[in-house]
Amino acid sequence: MMNRRLLSRLRLPVLAALLALLAAFPAPADEAWRDLHQAVREGRVVPLPEILDWLEARYAGQVLEVELERDDGRMLYEVEMLGPQGQVVEFEFDAASGELIGMEGVNINGMRREDGAE
Numbered sequence: 268m269m270n271r272r273l274l275s276r277l278r279l280p281v282l283a284a285l286l287a288l289l290a291a292f293p294a295p296a297d298e299a300w301r302d303l304h305q306a307v308r309e310g311r312v313v314p315l316p317e318i319l320d321w322l323e324a325r326y327a328g329q330v331l332e333v334e335l336e337r338d339d340g341r342m343l344y345e346v347e348m349l350g351p352q353g354q355v356v357e358f359e360f361d362a363a364s365g366e367l368i369g370m371e372g373v374n375i376n377g378m379r380r381e382d383g384a385e
Contacts, residue, residue, distance in 0.1 A: 303335075306342075313365035318344050321365070322358060326378045327351050335362060343368075350378040 306312040315333065322330075328348035336343050342362035349355055356372030 312342055312362045313344075313360075315344065317365055318346065318360050321367075322346060322348070325380055326356075326358075327380055328356070328378050331355070348378070350374065352377050354378065 303312065307314050312335075315335075319330065319333075326348065328350040330346060331349050332345075332347040334345040336345060344360040344362050346358045346360070347355060348358065350372075352374060354372055354374045354377060356370060356375050356378060358367060359369040359371075360366065361368050
């Protein structure tokens with residue numbers, strides 16, 4: 268589970284993700300917000316806390332930014348993290364399945380937790 272310290276650090280990145288989501292949808296802001304909540308309720312989009320819990324269990328670092336985007340009709344979470352050695356890494360997840368589909372950055376293995384699940 269995410270602890271209170273992590274939640275307090277995530278307020279701005281989560282706000283940035285919500286703003287990015289609103290920009291990604293051509294519908295009015297209220298409608299886009301309702302559509303996102305409906306997609307989560309129906310299981311079409313994995314809730315963001317599940318993605319962040321998965322990352323926290325496997326990688327050390329601080330979340331800098333979260334975006335939810337559409338790419339060729341596919342919803343993607345992009346999570347940018349700052350690692351313990353100053354490295355910046357972007358993790359990309361399929362928002363429908365929660366599957367990690369890509370990582371970009373330098374010294375990603377330096378962020379990997381030894382006790383993290385595979």
